[in-house]
Amino acid sequence: MTLSLGKDLLGLEALSGEQIKLILDTAEPFKEISLRAIKKVPTLRGATIVNLFFEASTRTRVSFEFAEKRLSADAVNVAASGSSVAKGETLVDTARNLEAMKIDMVVIRHGASGAAQFLAERIDSNVINAGDGTHEHPTQGLLDLLTLRDHFGRIEGLKVCIVGDVLHSRVARSNIWGLQKMGAEVAVCGPRSLLPNAIDDFGVTVFRRVEEAIEWADALNILRLQLERMTAGYIPSLREYNRVFGVSRERLERAPRDVLILHPGPMNRGVEIDSDVADGPFSVILDQVTNGVAVRMAVLYMLSGGNPQLAVRSAAGSANA
Amino acid sequence: MADEILELNNGTEHLVIVGIQRRGVQLAAQIVSLITEREGADVPQGALDITLYRDDLQTVGPRPVVGQTRIPVDLDGVNVVIVDDVLYTGRTIRAALDELADFGRPARIALAVLIDRGGRELPIQPDVVGKTITIQPSQRVDVLVEELDGRNAVVVAERESEAGT
Numbered sequence: 001m002t003l004s005l006g007k008d009l010l011g012l013e014a015l016s017g018e019q020i021k022l023i024l025d026t027a028e029p030f031k032e033i034s035l036r037a038i039k040k041v042p043t044l045r046g047a048t049i050v051n052l053f054f055e056a057s058t059r060t061r062v063s064f065e066f067a068e069k070r071l072s073a074d075a076v077n078v079a080a081s082g083s084s085v086a087k088g089e090t091l092v093d094t095a096r097n098l099e100a101m102k103i104d105m106v107v108i109r110h111g112a113s114g115a116a117q118f119l120a121e122r123i124d125s126n127v128i129n130a131g132d133g134t135h136e137h138p139t140q141g142l143l144d145l146l147t148l149r150d151h152f153g154r155i156e157g158l159k160v161c162i163v164g165d166v167l168h169s170r171v172a173r174s175n176i177w178g179l180q181k182m183g184a185e186v187a188v189c190g191p192r193s194l195l196p197n198a199i200d201d202f203g204v205t206v207f208r209r210v211e212e213a214i215e216w217a218d219a220l221n222i223l224r225l226q227l228e229r230m231t232a233g234y235i236p237s238l239r240e241y242n243r244v245f246g247v248s249r250e251r252l253e254r255a256p257r258d259v260l261i262l263h264p265g266p267m268n269r270g271v272e273i274d275s276d277v278a279d280g281p282f283s284v285i286l287d288q289v290t291n292g293v294a295v296r297m298a299v300l301y302m303l304s305g306g307n308p309q310l311a312v313r314s315a316a317g318s319a320n321a
Numbered sequence: 322m323a324d325e326i327l328e329l330n331n332g333t334e335h336l337v338i339v340g341i342q343r344r345g346v347q348l349a350a351q352i353v354s355l356i357t358e359r360e361g362a363d364v365p366q367g368a369l370d371i372t373l374y375r376d377d378l379q380t381v382g383p384r385p386v387v388g389q390t391r392i393p394v395d396l397d398g399v400n401v402v403i404v405d406d407v408l409y410t411g412r413t414i415r416a417a418l419d420e421l422a423d424f425g426r427p428a429r430i431a432l433a434v435l436i437d438r439g440g441r442e443l444p445i446q447p448d449v450v451g452k453t454i455t456i457q458p459s460q461r462v463d464v465l466v467e468e469l470d471g472r473n474a475v476v477v478a479e480r481e482s483e484a485g486t
Contacts, residue, residue, distance in 0.1 A: 029370060029387040038423040041373040071373075301373075305384030 005302050008120040008127040011136035012174045017181040024146050027291070027298040033070055034293055044073035044304060049105040050098050053130070054080040054091075057109055059265055059289065060130050060140070064107050067296035073104075091115060095123050105303065108132070113170075126303045134168050139299060140264050141174030143292040145182060147284050148219060150291070151260055156183035161213040163247065164223035164272050165194045167234075171264045175221055176202050189213035190223075190245060193234045210245050214252060219260035222247050222273050238271050248274045258282050265289070322433055323355040325449045326402050329431055333362035335399045337427075341417055342370040342388035345405040347466040348435055352404060367392045369403075374416035396425030402449075406464035408434040411445035436475060438462050 003022050005015075012020065033041055049068050053061055061077065068075040078098070080086065085094055095106060105126040108116050113133030120127035131137040149155050160179055166172045166188050179186045180203065187205035188195060189212070199206060207213040213220065225241060235241045252259055261273075261283045269275045278285060330336050333356060340349030346368045353366045370388035372378075403417055414432060421430060433449035438456055456462065456477055465474040 026387060029389050032390050033373075036423060037425075040423070042419070043373040043378060301387070302384050305378075 005299075007303070008116070008129075009138055009299055009303060010117050010120060010127070010129045012138050012141050012178040012181070013136065015181065017183070020142070020145065020178055020181055023142055023295070023298055023302065024149060026302060027142075027146055027294040030294040030297040030301075031291070033297070034066075034290070039070050040072055041070065042072045043301060044068070044071040047071075047073040047104045047304060048102065049073050049075045049107065049300075050103050051075060051077045051107045051130075052095070052098070052109070053078070054085065054108075054110045054115075055131070057130070059292070060109065060137075063289070063292040064128075064130060064139075064296050066293050067300055070293070071297055071300055073300070091119060092122050095119055099123050099125055105300070128299060128303065131170050133170065134173075135170050136174045136177075137170040137264075138174050138178075139292065139296050140171050141178040142299070143288055143295045144171075144175055144221060144262055144264070145178050146291045146295055147262060147288045148184075148260070150287065151284060152218065155179065158184040159187070159216055159218045160184050160221060161187040161189055161207065161217040161219075162221045162223060163189045163210060163213060164245065165225050165234075166190055166199070166223065167194045167196050168226045169223050171221075172223060176204060187213060187216060191235060191241070210247065211251060211254070214247075214255045214259060217259055218257070219262060220247060221262040221264070224264065224266060225268055225272050227268070238268075242271050242274075246270075246272060246274060247277050249276045249280065252277060252280075252282070260284060262288060322435075322449050322451055323352050323359070326352065326431075326433055327356065327360070329448060330400045330402070330429075333360050333364050335428070337365045337367060337394060337396065337399050337401050339367040339369050339392070339401055339403050339417075339421070341403065341405040341413060342368060342372075342390075344464050344466050344469065345369075345403075347468045348406060348464070349404040350468075351466075352433070365394045367394075369417055369420055371413055371416035371420055374420045376412060376416065390420070392424050396421065396427045398426070398428050401427040401430045403430060403432050405432075405434050406466075407436045407438055407462045408432070408445075408447055408450075409438050409440050409462075411441045411443035414445045415443050435464055436462050 003019055051061055051064055065075050103125055107128045107130050108119055109130040110132050113135035115132045116127055116129035129138055152158055162172050162175055176186050187207055189207035189210055261277055263273055263285045267273055267278055338349045338353050340346035349366055353364050356364050368391045370390045372385050372387045431448040434447045435451040437447055437450045437453045459480055461478050461480050463476045465472055467473050
């Protein structure tokens with residue numbers, strides 16, 4: 001079986017547990033680079049990468065940009081607003097025009113599920129999915145896995161509950177697939193209106209009450225209530241959501257064990273997560289952000305080459321070099 | 322080799338030993354423990370993985386697995402000794418020099434290798450050598466270390482062949 005990631009990283013659903021483990025293992029040495037005084041290695045010198053963001057993003061875009069720059073790639077940011085996309089140019093035309101300027105990789109964030117794959121099938125450059133609609137956000141899933149592994153020393157056997165707006169969450173899907181492939185037990189918890197109808201097909205436990213989830217879990221991944229997608233009246237009110245599903249210190253104190261707290265950001269403090277939980281002793285929310293840069297460096301590094309397994313052999317062959 | 326390193330650097334003051342991943346790290350550890358044994362001094366020890374600094378990364382295609390880099394002290398003004406198992410083309414050492422420069426400006430960098438097999442492609446020479454050998458380009462030198470291979474040994478083999486001699 002090949003461990004190569006191939007040309008693109010579109011989601012975790014298509015990857016094997018071994019491939020995911022290889023990405024996490026590759027991310028480990030990249031953590032150190034961000035701690036150096038000179039946070040830069042020459043690995044991707046001369047590579048040109050376009051960050052094509054059709055949706056608003058601070059964390060993910062900046063994280064990719066740091067990852068690219070710390071590998072010495074040349075990165076260009078294109079935001080949909082203020083670009084020719086606003087003039088009605090199609091996704092493929094935009095990408096083909098960029099490719100005509102001889103680029104090597106595209107990092108794409110798009111509101112439509114499947115946009116990254118659509119693009120990957122039509123251009124020669126490597127494509128990295130930085131979030132497509134409600135489908136996947138693979139690098140977020142990977143950084144969540146890395147953060148869990150850092151803390152617990154393993155992923156296999158961990159009980160992780162994803163809390164909140166699973167319906168609209170690409171982070172939830174990437175997490176469910178990634179965690180299951182790495183051998184974790186996955187549960188979800190949220191109002192019925194914010195869980196997908198097909199939730200039973202995911203092979204996850206469903207908790208109706210957040211108290212049950214807290215009692216069961218080693219770690220909670222608390223999703224952002226996507227206020228901008230809340231036009232259809234999924235919940236009665238933010239206050240009621242907080243009262244029923246909000247993760248508070250009082251609720252966590254009743255747990256039989258310390259529960260690790262993850263959140264992909266940006267947080268709605270006082271809605272899905274209370275401030276004293278977000279800033280509390282079991283929160284690893286900022287560790288997630290730190291790990292994001294390392295994970296993205298690892299993905300860029302691996303996609304820019306081919307099969308790392310082959311390389312182990314060729315490195316052994318040239319060990320005398 | 323430990324003695325020569327001490328002589329070269331006038332003792333253990335400002336001395337830092339840095340091993341190159343992978344087997345240079347274990348050799349560096351052995352040298353450090355010898356120095357500690359004889360001089361009673363604690364010499365800082367680091368590890369360097371030069372994969373991300375390789376000059377052939379754009380052409381090799383497949384991505385080698387990256388090992389850990391660990392530089393425990395500020396390198397400004399210190400005497401660094403790079404330790405590696407086999408010196409061949411010199412390209413690894415070129416990469417190591419580039420990487421060390423990103424960590425600071427040592428007063429001096431020296432190179433200690435267990436085996437010098439000749440065949441340099443860059444103007445790089447070792448300061449301390451365990452043994453110089455002459456072998457064919459078709460042959461390979463493997464340094465085995467206790468920690469990774471179960472024994473300390475040097476094996477000369479034909480490339481693409483598992484048979485040791």
